[in-house]
Amino acid sequence: HIDFDPSTHPHRRLNPLTGEYVLVSPHRTKRPWQGQTEPPQQAGLPAYDPQCYLCPGNARAGGVRNAPYDATFVFENDYAAVLPPPGPAPPVAPHPLLTTSPVQGACDVVVFHPRHDLTLSRVALADLERVVATWCDIYARRGTQEGIEYVQIFENKGAMMGCSNPHPHGQVWSLSVVPTLPAKELENMRSYALANAGGGSPDAPKAPGGRCCLLCEYAHFEVGVAHDEGRVVYKNEHWVALVPWWATWPFEILLLPYKRHIPSLLDLSPEEKSSFAESLSNVTKRYDNLFSCSFAYSMGIHQRPVPLRADASPDDDVAHLHLHFSPPLLRSASVRKFLVGFEMMAEPQRDLTPEQAAQRLRAVPEEHYLDASS
Amino acid sequence: HIDFDPSTHPHRRLNPLTGEYVLVSPHRTKRPWQGQTEPPQQAGLPAYDPQCYLCPGNARAGGVRNAPYDATFVFENDYAAVLPPPGPAPPVAPHPLLTTSPVQGACDVVVFHPRHDLTLSRVALADLERVVATWCDIYARRGTQEGIEYVQIFENKGAMMGCSNPHPHGQVWSLSVVPTLPAKELENMRSYALANAGGGSPDAPKAPGGRCCLLCEYAHFEVGVAHDEGRVVYKNEHWVALVPWWATWPFEILLLPYKRHIPSLLDLSPEEKSSFAESLSNVTKRYDNLFSCSFAYSMGIHQRPVPLRADASPDDDVAHLHLHFSPPLLRSASVRKFLVGFEMMAEPQRDLTPEQAAQRLRAVPEEHYLDASS
Ligand SMILES: O=P(O)(O)O[C@H]1O[C@H](CO)[C@@H](O)[C@H](O)[C@H]1O
Ligand SMILES: O=P(O)(O)O[C@H]1O[C@H](CO)[C@@H](O)[C@H](O)[C@H]1O
Numbered sequence: 001h002i003d004f005d006p007s008t009h010p011h012r013r014l015n016p017l018t019g020e021y022v023l024v025s026p027h028r029t030k031r032p033w034q035g036q037t038e039p040p041q042q043a044g045l046p047a048y049d050p051q052c053y054l055c056p057g058n059a060r061a062g063g064v065r066n067a068p069y070d071a072t073f074v075f076e077n078d079y080a081a082v083l084p085p086p087g088p089a090p091p092v093a094p095h096p097l098l099t100t101s102p103v104q105g106a107c108d109v110v111v112f113h114p115r116h117d118l119t120l121s122r123v124a125l126a127d128l129e130r131v132v133a134t135w136c137d138i139y140a141r142r143g144t145q146e147g148i149e150y151v152q153i154f155e156n157k158g159a160m161m162g163c164s165n166p167h168p169h170g171q172v173w174s175l176s177v178v179p180t181l182p183a184k185e186l187e188n189m190r191s192y193a194l195a196n197a198g199g200g201s202p203d204a205p206k207a208p209g210g211r212c213c214l215l216c217e218y219a220h221f222e223v224g225v226a227h228d229e230g231r232v233v234y235k236n237e238h239w240v241a242l243v244p245w246w247a248t249w250p251f252e253i254l255l256l257p258y259k260r261h262i263p264s265l266l267d268l269s270p271e272e273k274s275s276f277a278e279s280l281s282n283v284t285k286r287y288d289n290l291f292s293c294s295f296a297y298s299m300g301i302h303q304r305p306v307p308l309r310a311d312a313s314p315d316d317d318v319a320h321l322h323l324h325f326s327p328p329l330l331r332s333a334s335v336r337k338f339l340v341g342f343e344m345m346a347e348p349q350r351d352l353t354p355e356q357a358a359q360r361l362r363a364v365p366e367e368h369y370l371d372a373s374s
Numbered sequence: 375h376i377d378f379d380p381s382t383h384p385h386r387r388l389n390p391l392t393g394e395y396v397l398v399s400p401h402r403t404k405r406p407w408q409g410q411t412e413p414p415q416q417a418g419l420p421a422y423d424p425q426c427y428l429c430p431g432n433a434r435a436g437g438v439r440n441a442p443y444d445a446t447f448v449f450e451n452d453y454a455a456v457l458p459p460p461g462p463a464p465p466v467a468p469h470p471l472l473t474t475s476p477v478q479g480a481c482d483v484v485v486f487h488p489r490h491d492l493t494l495s496r497v498a499l500a501d502l503e504r505v506v507a508t509w510c511d512i513y514a515r516r517g518t519q520e521g522i523e524y525v526q527i528f529e530n531k532g533a534m535m536g537c538s539n540p541h542p543h544g545q546v547w548s549l550s551v552v553p554t555l556p557a558k559e560l561e562n563m564r565s566y567a568l569a570n571a572g573g574g575s576p577d578a579p580k581a582p583g584g585r586c587c588l589l590c591e592y593a594h595f596e597v598g599v600a601h602d603e604g605r606v607v608y609k610n611e612h613w614v615a616l617v618p619w620w621a622t623w624p625f626e627i628l629l630l631p632y633k634r635h636i637p638s639l640l641d642l643s644p645e646e647k648s649s650f651a652e653s654l655s656n657v658t659k660r661y662d663n664l665f666s667c668s669f670a671y672s673m674g675i676h677q678r679p680v681p682l683r684a685d686a687s688p689d690d691d692v693a694h695l696h697l698h699f700s701p702p703l704l705r706s707a708s709v710r711k712f713l714v715g716f717e718m719m720a721e722p723q724r725d726l727t728p729e730q731a732a733q734r735l736r737a738v739p740e741e742h743y744l745d746a747s748s
Contacts, residue, residue, distance in 0.1 A: 004462040004474075010455060011464055012475040012551070020554045023455065023477060031453035032435065035538030061406065079405035081384060081397065081716070081723055088378040090385055095595045097588070098619045100378075101386040103397060154715040162712025164409030171715065177386070179720035180394045214471070221469045245472045300719025326718055338536025341528040341545065342455070344700055345674025346553035349455055 007353050015246035016192065016214060017185045022248050023349040026356070029331075037334040041158055041294040042166050045117035054167035056114045070114055071127075072134040077107035082175060085147045104147060105175040110134055112168040119157070119168050119294055121284035121368060128277035135172075135301070136265045136273075142174035143306035150178045150305050158296025160328055160336065170299070178305050185302060189214045189318040205261045208317045215320040218244075219258035231354055233361040234282045238275040241283045243358040248348040250330040250337050251290065251357050255279055256322035263304040263319045282366060287327060289364040297327035381727050389620035390566065390588060391559045396622050397723040400730070403705075411708040415532055415668040416540050419491035428541035430488045444488055445501075446508040451481035456549060459521045478521060479549040484508055486542040493531070493542050493668055495658035495742060502651035509546075509675070510639045510647075516548035517680035524552045524679050532670025534702055534710065544673070552679050559676060563588045563692040579635045582691045589694040592618075593632035605728055607735040608656045612649035615657045617732040622722040624704040624711050625664065625731050629653055630696035637678040637693045656740060661701060663738040671701035 004011075012021040053060040057068045061078045082105035090100035112131050113123050120128065135153055142151045155170035156163040178186065196212035204220035207213045222232055222242050233253060234241040244254045257272060268276065287295035304319040330337040330351065343349055365372065378385075386395040427434040431442045435452045456479035464474035486505050487497050494502065509527055516525045529544035530537040552560065570586035578594035581587045596606055596616050607627060608615040618628045631646060642650065661669035678693040704711040704725065717723055739746065 002462045004464050009461055010457060010477055012477050014473045016471050021475070025455040028453050028455055033538060035536060036533040079402050081399040081402055083384060087383055088376045090378050097390050097592050097595065099388050103384055103386050152716060152720045154719050156715040159410040162409060162714040164407060173716055181720050218471050221471065298715040298718045300715065324719060340536040341530040341672045341674065342526060342547055344672045345528050345698060346526045346555050
């Protein structure tokens with residue numbers, strides 16, 4: 001008889017937000033790596049780069065000049081993936097399997113800081129609070145615009161993640177539809193609320209109408225019950241960062257408020273916003289410290305769909321504000337995890353357990369390695 | 375009034391195999407690219423590399439020596455992602471959101487050819503027929519093994535796709551479960567058969583019992599009706615290669631038999647197998663010729679779940695054999711498409727239309743650029 005050991009025996013974990021599995025094969029980390037290595041992330045950048053189209057006062061594609069901003073700076077993407085309504089009506093499908101659906105919206109760029117050489121991990125707390133405030137503003141502004149149904153805030157950090165400019169910035173794509181992944185999460189959160197009506201942990205926060213919130217229940221369990229088992233990486237007054245049970249990327253993090261049910265950025269109190277900024281600082285510093293590099297990731301904020309109008313569906317309030325961080329690095333600053341063949345064709349697969357990842361992220365110092373006096 | 379133009383106006387297309395959308399933003403190809411570029415794919419490789427753990431006669435990790443094979447060569451992966459049954463029973467979930475499911479199986483490596491420096495695009499047709507025969511064998515062998523429910527054949531080609539050895543090879547992961555993506559495709563194919571019972575195109579091939587097959591209907595439409603509209607890249611007696619209406623990757627290809635309903639590799643006639651080998655040669659040559667490089671991709675074969683037993687569900691016969699090719703390159707041999715931030719957090723997005731991609735793949739010569747006498 002052998003006992004099950006999650007760090008030895010391959011197994012599958014269910015992601016309740018997507019309803020899909022991840023294959024965990026922890027012993028695979030033992031295999032030697034002779035494959036592609038990543039070039040070092042850019043270091044020694046100037047504080048101001050005259051060639052950068054995001055630096056204050058510089059000209060962008062199309063010739064528009066950036067304001068001489070000194071905090072955050074928002075502008076519409078010069079190469080937007082969606083265009084404002086109304087668009088022409090799409091054609092009738094020539095066959096039921098070839099359908100075209102309309103989509104409209106707007107794409108914004110959010111520059112986090114005037115300094116070309118900084119990252120969220122290296123700016124002051126006050127600067128992070130300004131980033132949070134800017135996200136709140138843009139969510140409110142785009143979320144009340146006619147025809148917009150979802151405001152997707154995200155950041156591609158690092159060349160490895162397809163980011164073409166190291167100047168600290170993120171994007172906001174506001175669409176006339178709820179995109180696939182948030183739609184799937186919302187559907188699963190609704191089903192969870194229904195299936196657990198009147199149930200759930202008595203101490204966990206509840207959504208409006210006493211409904212069970214999947215993420216509040218989960219965070220409550222991780223913080224309160226399973227803390228020692230160790231998927232929690234960092235926790236402050238209002239927010240918790242953890243490697244979720246169902247993480248796909250090696251050092252994936254889910255960052256969310258755990259004290260009460262919070263559908264969107266607009267529902268945050270001033271203290272919850274500061275606490276959010278603090279947790280952003282802590283998580284991004286830990287990431288950089290893990291392999292002593294400027295850690296690449298994609299980050300996305302999921303929250304309540306819009307419109308922000310009185311007649312909006314109360315069903316949308318099952319949403320609970322959360323951030324996903326999906327970083328590709330696995331072994332070192334230069335060896336990443338590839339989600340390719342099997343993962344693209346069959347099912348995501350990971351090589352170390354979420355518990356092992358969380359333990360390593362907990363173990364790194366909280367001070368940024370570039371600031372540490374040795 | 376503006377007419378809808380698919381190569382100008384952003385729109386969404388539904389992938390009927392997954393039930394999910396892709397956002398098409400064709401005008402985005404106009405934006406300048408200052409981001410990461412890929413190193414050149416390895417060229418000038420030796421025909422035999424004494425350091426390669428896949429070359430004939432060489433030693434592998436763990437010390438086992440490869441046979442001095444002269445055609446294809448199959449062995450069990452030394453770092454398998456799943457292990458043979460029986461595994462220990464997974465623990466009871468400490469919370470309903472933290473479930474562990476068992477998974478067992480086997481991981482095989484299929485070496486395509488003894489020559490270290492070749493690729494599927496450069497081997498003789500007879501060699502490709504041997505690869506097809508080897509896939510058939512392994513599907514039959516693993517598919518009759520106790521406890522196996524799916525045999526996932528795939529290839530990661532190129533360092534960009536996480537392949538750590540240029541020696542031509544693919545993998546086969548045989549699992550005790552049907553993995554997420556094939557399961558989703560089968561579910562959608564079943565729903566399609568149900569929803570279209572008694573319907574579909576009268577000339578399209580039908581699945582057993584006269585049932586409608588999503589992929590037979592689709593291929594029939596593309597080959598017969600929509601040929602001029604141009605998503606078909608190549609077609610021979612039995613197989614068609616096309617950039618599907620719902621393609622996510624810039625030059626994604628779906629390769630499938632279109633003359634009759636064929637659930638799995640084991641249902642192919644000898645002529646259909648030769649025709650398959652020919653189409654593999656044609657598609658991989660076109661890929662290399664597109665940017666005059668050894669073109670990276672992930673390839674996966676989807677087909678009928680196993681076990682191959684008399685008591686297997688006839689429902690499984692809705693499956694129609696097909697190959698997905700997902701290549702990352704977008705603009706040149708060194709500029710790829712990144713499916714990152716928005717794509718990872720919200721919805722896949724593509725920058726050129728499938729029709730534009732198909733047109734470019736049709737336009738390249740059929741002879742491999744390295745063999746072309748200039
Ligand atoms: O098995 P390999 O070739 O060592 O590894 C490659 O393929 C696997 C299956 O798609 C992936 O999980 C790995 O990330 C990738 O590097
Ligand atoms: O908009 P950017 O930064 O030019 O482009 C980057 O982010 C986009 C949104 O995730 C992706 O579609 C692109 O592939 C990526 O390179």
